[in-house]
Amino acid sequence: MKHFTEIIYFGQIHAGFKYDDYLTARKIKRLWLKLQRLMIAEVNGEVTPENYLKKERKLRATIKALVFGTRFIVETQSDPRGRVITLYYENSQFNFDWI
Numbered sequence: 001m002k003h004f005t006e007i008i009y010f011g012q013i014h015a016g017f018k019y020d021d022y023l024t025a026r027k028i029k030r031l032w033l034k035l036q037r038l039m040i041a042e043v044n045g046e047v048t049p050e051n052y053l054k055k056e057r058k059l060r061a062t063i064k065a066l067v068f069g070t071r072f073i074v075e076t077q078s079d080p081r082g083r084v085i086t087l088y089y090e091n092s093q094f095n096f097d098w099i
Helices: 002-013 019-043 049-067
Strands: 072-076 085-089
Touching (some): 019 049, 019 072, 049 072
16 A cells, blocks of 8 residues: 555656556556566577567567657666666656556
8 A cells, every 4th residue: 555655645746647647657667577577588598689689679669659748758778687667757766666
């Protein structure tokens, strides 16, 4: 229940934050986890480089399409040991633990 109250508070301090934004953030989280698993598999040699590049481009394009036209900003990095995606909403970092 703690996370639910945190997301409500986040919505209160960002007047434009809507339920649709919350759903978009959930979709981005799912894609982020897929991308991280893919990167780990590539580092471990479980995926061929061709398949890795194809899947990575597709996931990144999907995330970019989800963010287009919203108030979200996505920062990415290529090291699977850290956070692959950092999500911001109106210059405030969005915590993926809330969703």
